[in-house]
Amino acid sequence: MHILVINSGSSTVKFQVIETTDATGDLLLQQKLARGLVDRIGARASYRFEGLGRSTQSGSLPVGDHEEAVRSIIHWLRSNQREQALDAVGHRVVHGGTEFTVPLLIDDGVVEKIDALSELAPLHNPAAVSGIRAARKILGEFVPMVAAFDTSFHHTIPEPAATYAIPYEISQKHKIRRYGFHGLAHQYDIARYADLNGIPVAQVRAVTLHLGNGCSATAIRDGQSVDTSMGFTPLEGLVMGTRSGDLDPALVSYLAQREGVGANEVENWLNHRSGLLGLSGLSNDMRELTAAYAENPRARLAIDVFCHRARKYLGAYLAVLGGAEAVIFSGGIGENSPLVREKICAGMEWCGLKLDAVANSTVIGRDGCISVVEAAIKAFVIHTDEEAIIARETARVIQSKNG
Numbered sequence: 433m434h435i436l437v438i439n440s441g442s443s444t445v446k447f448q449v450i451e452t453t454d455a456t457g458d459l460l461l462q463q464k465l466a467r468g469l470v471d472r473i474g475a476r477a478s479y480r481f482e483g484l485g486r487s488t489q490s491g492s493l494p495v496g497d498h499e500e501a502v503r504s505i506i507h508w509l510r511s512n513q514r515e516q517a518l519d520a521v522g523h524r525v526v527h528g529g530t531e532f533t534v535p536l537l538i539d540d541g542v543v544e545k546i547d548a549l550s551e552l553a554p555l556h557n558p559a560a561v562s563g564i565r566a567a568r569k570i571l572g573e574f575v576p577m578v579a580a581f582d583t584s585f586h587h588t589i590p591e592p593a594a595t596y597a598i599p600y601e602i603s604q605k606h607k608i609r610r611y612g613f614h615g616l617a618h619q620y621d622i623a624r625y626a627d628l629n630g631i632p633v634a635q636v637r638a639v640t641l642h643l644g645n646g647c648s649a650t651a652i653r654d655g656q657s658v659d660t661s662m663g664f665t666p667l668e669g670l671v672m673g674t675r676s677g678d679l680d681p682a683l684v685s686y687l688a689q690r691e692g693v694g695a696n697e698v699e700n701w702l703n704h705r706s707g708l709l710g711l712s713g714l715s716n717d718m719r720e721l722t723a724a725y726a727e728n729p730r731a732r733l734a735i736d737v738f739c740h741r742a743r744k745y746l747g748a749y750l751a752v753l754g755g756a757e758a759v760i761f762s763g764g765i766g767e768n769s770p771l772v773r774e775k776i777c778a779g780m781e782w783c784g785l786k787l788d789a790v791a792n793s794t795v796i797g798r799d800g801c802i803s804v805v806e807a808a809i810k811a812f813v814i815h816t817d818e819e820a821i822i823a824r825e826t827a828r829v830i831q832s833k834n835g
């Protein structure tokens with residue numbers, strides 16, 4: 433089966449064409465045939481299209497909206513004779529609210545509901561809806577499409593972990609709960625970990641630390657999410673590139689008053705001017721901060737706060753789970769930063785977590801074990817592949833539809 437995976441962001445459309453050679457979409461039996469993106473949708477968008485065994489095309493062109501972006505991708509696939517074989521399309525959707533707890537076949541009603549959920553994810557769901565509408569318009573009704581949600585993986589979080597301690601009626605009225613995000617990434621991380629270790633995913637008890645521009649931690653028991661650090665929105669939890677993560681909620685009105693701005697503006701600072709960028713005053717990019725670590729005290733502070741928070745969540749989730757067999761690092765920082773991994777795990781021998789210094793410094797940008805052989809809690813690095821999970825889920829939905 434040839435599956436086009438579309439991941440529409442606020443100003444980007446990324447895609448991959450993945451061939452799954454068995455009907456269950458098994459991760460180990462997938463092959464990538466093409467990939468690419470249209471970036472900075474607008475008057476001066478850039479694109480990069482890459483096909484297996486073919487030369488890469490890149491450049492800039494005006495792309496008015498998501499529909500045009502999807503059209504240019506499909507046009508390129510067609511001109512490379514790749515589109516004729518498309519059997520299905522899988523779309524990444526950030527917010528599935530309380531109703532979408534599994535990936536499902538898209539029809540008009542599903543598109544309407546995803547659109548209605550834009551209230552909860554104003555930056556993300558409208559982009560996904562545009563991508564879905566565009567793909568349906570261009571490819572027609574006969575190519576089945578599946579929506580895979582970033583929130584679905586977390587629907588197994590039990591009530592005590594999903595509920596905020598605010599007036600219950602207010603939570604009910606406004607559908608306030610811990611939804612959690614990055615679900616496709618965490619789901620991939622444990623599926624891959626299970627494959628690498630030759631165990632069923634339903635037996636995995638682990639803490640996943642997905643550390644990219646956005647960062648989140650998830651506690652996983654029996655292969656299911658039982659707690660996660662992002663909450664009602666992706667602002668909660670770990671320190672991120674430009675997001676503060678956890679803080680005292682009283683700070684919002686305090687800062688609004690002191691700085692003479694509205695609560696919205698403070699929220700904007702917490703989303704866009706905080707985290708690594710706000711702390712360091714230098715950059716939201718961990719590479720730059722790492723390079724400046726030795727001589728720049730603010731870069732050092734940013735990395736130290738980042739690692740302290742991640743370590744705090746790791747400890748909390750080991751308590752939630754009653755211990756774990758593994759800690760999994762993923763995302764651009766988790767995959768590539770021995771310094772961050774070392775600082776998060778330092779002094780954790782008491783619970784059986786000890787990194788192997790050589791493995792930690794050499795496993796970069798690839799899958800591998802970075803803990804000492806005798807560690808009771810293994811540490812793994814996993815190169816996250818959300819598209820692979822979307823392709824697998826798409827294949828599974830199509831298989832169950834075809835009976």
Ligand code: ADP
Nearest residue numbers: 643644645646716717718719763764765768769
């Ligand atoms: P996103 O959440 O946008 O998908 P990524 O997973 O690509 O982001 O992660 C981006 C982060 O990864 C950035 O902070 C970047 O600095 C960091 N990163 C990438 N390579 C390295 C590296 N070699 N060392 C440290 N951090 C890195």
